[in-house]
Amino acid sequence: DAGVTQSPTHLIKTRGQQVTLRCSPKSGHDTVSWYQQALGQGPQFIFQYYEEEERQRGNFPDRFSGHQFPNYSSELNVNALLLGDSALYLCASSLSGPRGEQETQYFGPGTRLLVL
């Protein structure tokens, strides 16, 4: 059973550029959440997608946007990159139950983004 996969594993960009990160959820999962983890810190919630819509959003600017596809995979887009966007970007998947309950989240290996 494949777990959560993310691509690419590493990425180097310059300030002002745009980046797209990709995530495939664990088999059977329908909900994808994205987190940003700065060095030495815990992950911070960016947003969550369910049924191809953004269901919840953390305290991140509009430069951060996302998308979920019919096969439940997801993309995270960041525009106008800043040096402070350098971090490990984590995707987590989960299953939203029939009453809206959700199993806990399982994380992928992350994409390490360096902005120069």
Next chain:
Amino acid sequence: QKEVEQDPGPLSVPEGAIVSLNCTYSNSAFQYFMWYRQYSRKGPELLMYTYSSGNKEDGRFTAQVDKSSKYISLFIRDSQPSDSATYLCAMSPDTGRRALTFGSGTRLQVQP
């Protein structure tokens, strides 16, 4: 003040020791509590998942939740060098549709 506080360590113990890792939180709405283990340059791996107050045991790991004190703990018995990692506590108001709020992580080193 952060919603979830966690001592960053590093915590260094000899092999075989009992390890105690802790988090405190301020949001009384948190109902679901998780512990993740993260090896260097890897994604977090779920270790334990508990609901509300009480204890849960899984092999060498025991998770405790005391909602009245807003305090959660993870105990590791017979610690091994392979347990050396960063341990992150995480919590959520409910399992449905909610973001996880993480502590900053405690770095653990188990010396052989």
